[in-house]
Amino acid sequence: MVRSAMIAALVAAFVSTVSAQTSTECQPLNETCSPDPALSTTHTWNLSSSSQLDTTAWSITNGVMNYTEDALGFTINKKMDSPTIRSNFYIFWGRMEYHVRAAPGHGVISSVVLESDDLDEVDWEWVGSEGMHVQSNWFGKGQTIANTGVTHNLTSNATLDFHNYTTWWDSDKLEWWYDGTLLRTVTYEDATNSSGTWYPQTPVTIRMGIWPGGDPSQPEGRIIWAGGEIDYNAGPYTMYVSQILAQDFSTGKEYNYTNHSGDWQSIAIVPGNSTIEKELNKVHLSTAQKWDRMSEGSRIAIIVVASAVVGTGAIVFLFCCIRQRRIGKREWNIQNNKWVEERTEMMNMQAEWRQKGYVEMK
Ligand SMILES: *[C@@H]1O[C@H](CO)[C@@H](O)[C@H](O)[C@H]1NC(C)=O
Ligand SMILES: *[C@@H]1O[C@H](CO)[C@@H](O)[C@H](O)[C@H]1NC(C)=O
Ligand SMILES: *[C@@H]1O[C@H](CO)[C@@H](O)[C@H](O)[C@H]1NC(C)=O
Ligand SMILES: *[C@@H]1O[C@H](CO)[C@@H](O)[C@H](O)[C@H]1NC(C)=O
Numbered sequence: 333m334v335r336s337a338m339i340a341a342l343v344a345a346f347v348s349t350v351s352a353q354t355s356t357e358c359q360p361l362n363e364t365c366s367p368d369p370a371l372s373t374t375h376t377w378n379l380s381s382s383s384q385l386d387t388t389a390w391s392i393t394n395g396v397m398n399y400t401e402d403a404l405g406f407t408i409n410k411k412m413d414s415p416t417i418r419s420n421f422y423i424f425w426g427r428m429e430y431h432v433r434a435a436p437g438h439g440v441i442s443s444v445v446l447e448s449d450d451l452d453e454v455d456w457e458w459v460g461s462e463g464m465h466v467q468s469n470w471f472g473k474g475q476t477i478a479n480t481g482v483t484h485n486l487t488s489n490a491t492l493d494f495h496n497y498t499t500w501w502d503s504d505k506l507e508w509w510y511d512g513t514l515l516r517t518v519t520y521e522d523a524t525n526s527s528g529t530w531y532p533q534t535p536v537t538i539r540m541g542i543w544p545g546g547d548p549s550q551p552e553g554r555i556i557w558a559g560g561e562i563d564y565n566a567g568p569y570t571m572y573v574s575q576i577l578a579q580d581f582s583t584g585k586e587y588n589y590t591n592h593s594g595d596w597q598s599i600a601i602v603p604g605n606s607t608i609e610k611e612l613n614k615v616h617l618s619t620a621q622k623w624d625r626m627s628e629g630s631r632i633a634i635i636v637v638a639s640a641v642v643g644t645g646a647i648v649f650l651f652c653c654i655r656q657r658r659i660g661k662r663e664w665n666i667q668n669n670k671w672v673e674e675r676t677e678m679m680n681m682q683a684e685w686r687q688k689g690y691v692e693m694k
């Protein structure tokens with residue numbers, strides 16, 4: 333029993349070093365970037381403490397996750413909290429279903445966003461003090477043509493129950509749906525002015541999170557937009573997501589920017605099987621389950637080898653942890669630079685705070 337626990341720990345340590353990888357920062361309008369991994373299928377995630385997000389498909393970009401029996405929670409407990417996640421996969425045109433119960437509170441913003449490498453963006457945002465409203469917004473290449481943000485009236489309080497917020501996105505039009513009712517349509521033509529087209533049209537990741545838009549450190553205009561200053565003492569404030577559906581309208585292995593135009597015609601769909609899809613379809617077995625399913629012979633062999641390795645293993649483990657921390661710091665810097673460049677206000681705020689926190693920590 334003790335030995336098998338030791339082996340499990342070793343295996344876990346090994347697996348965690350293997351799966352730690354960084355997405356390289358790259359602006360495809362200026363640089364040649366490595367292709368984006370495709371989802372290439374339709375997948376539903378039902379979220380709860382017993383059905384947590386898989387790390388193959390999702391990464392935590394800030395803070396900690398707060399699962400309940402029927403949802404994933406994103407909580408602001410105190411200043412500087414703004415837990416967020418992003419998908420490791422991209423969809424190239426698609427349908428997204430978010431089943432969300434927004435967080436209440438002045439200055440509290442719940443958000444679910446589609447965002448591409450060149451900063452095309454399609455948003456749903458909830459201001460916590462305006463339970464009877466939801467906002468829709470979009471951006472092309474990080475630019476705003478006038479009046480892209482619209483506030484919609486809802487038939488019930490978004491902070492009290494889960495509702496189905498659906499985004500439809502194809503090459504002709506963008507749609508925002510609320511519990512089966514179409515709230516808004518933006519066409520490719522709507523998003524085009526005399527200086528070009530600003531229609532979101534490059535492969536996107538999914539990002540979700542909560543952030544204190546009404547933090548006193550924020551610009552006044554943003555605080556007003558966020559419904560006023562946040563009262564941290566009246567928290568915690570939690571946004572819940574019970575279910576996510578992602579449908580990728582394209583099929584392939586990866587999506588590749590073939591030039592710097594950011595036009596959808598320039599995105600090549602690299603044929604082949606999606607790695608993420610394969611992983612999602614795998615039956616996930618825990619280390620313990622794998623151990624239980626092994627033959628007696630394999631177990632003995634593993635115990636013999638593992639016992640011999642345990643001593644060296646401890647040294648290797650120590651070394652890899654120190655190394656991991658260094659890599660972690662490098663990743664942190666890459667991520668931080670990335671966020672500073674991005675338009676998304678939530679991420680800008682996180683980046684600012686990270687920078688401040690980093691300076692204070694030193
Ligand atoms: C591309 O690079 C140029 C020159 O460095 C810079 O001015 C511009 O802002 C960059 N554009 C984007 C979208 O990053
Ligand atoms: C996810 O939840 C929905 C609605 O509650 C249910 O219909 C569906 O069967 C669930 N799917 C899985 C894989 O648990
Ligand atoms: C989880 O959410 C609950 C309810 O909002 C809150 O009391 C708790 O502090 C949160 N936990 C974390 C780790 O954020
Ligand atoms: C919506 O619900 C919140 C509690 O989550 C409550 O404080 C607020 O007054 C409600 N808003 C409306 C307009 O009923």
Ligand SMILES: *[C@@H]1O[C@H](CO)[C@@H](O)[C@H](O)[C@H]1NC(C)=O
Pocket residue numbers: 475476477478525526527528530
């Ligand atoms: C068109 O929209 C872009 C993006 O916001 C903006 O930079 C540009 O000034 C607009 N052009 C005109 C003529 O309105």
Ligand SMILES: *[C@@H]1O[C@H](CO)[C@@H](O)[C@H](O)[C@H]1NC(C)=O
Pocket residue numbers: 483484485
């Ligand atoms: C929401 O309701 C208000 C007041 O009834 C109305 O003035 C406004 O036009 C409505 N907004 C939308 C987007 O329908």
Ligand SMILES: *[C@@H]1O[C@H](CO)[C@@H](O)[C@H](O)[C@H]1NC(C)=O
Pocket residue numbers: 429496497498509510511512513
């Ligand atoms: C959510 O809304 C969309 C758009 O109306 C609809 O197609 C979809 O079936 C809804 N999902 C569920 C689980 O009801």
Ligand SMILES: *[C@@H]1O[C@H](CO)[C@@H](O)[C@H](O)[C@H]1NC(C)=O
Pocket residue numbers: 364367588589590591602
């Ligand atoms: C992606 O496009 C670039 C630029 O056209 C090209 O050099 C590269 O080989 C392509 N990568 C793949 C995997 O197709």
Ligand SMILES: *[C@@H]1O[C@H](CO)[C@@H](O)[C@H](O)[C@H]1NC(C)=O
Pocket residue numbers: 590591592593595597598
């Ligand atoms: C980018 O590639 C697309 C598809 O090949 C092509 O139609 C377009 O003219 C190219 N744009 C530029 C600026 O090279």
Ligand SMILES: *[C@@H]1O[C@H](CO)[C@@H](O)[C@H](O)[C@H]1NC(C)=O
Pocket residue numbers: 604605
């Ligand atoms: C993709 O997966 C299918 C079914 O699993 C397999 O038959 C096919 O060979 C795979 N294609 C590639 C390019 O790996």
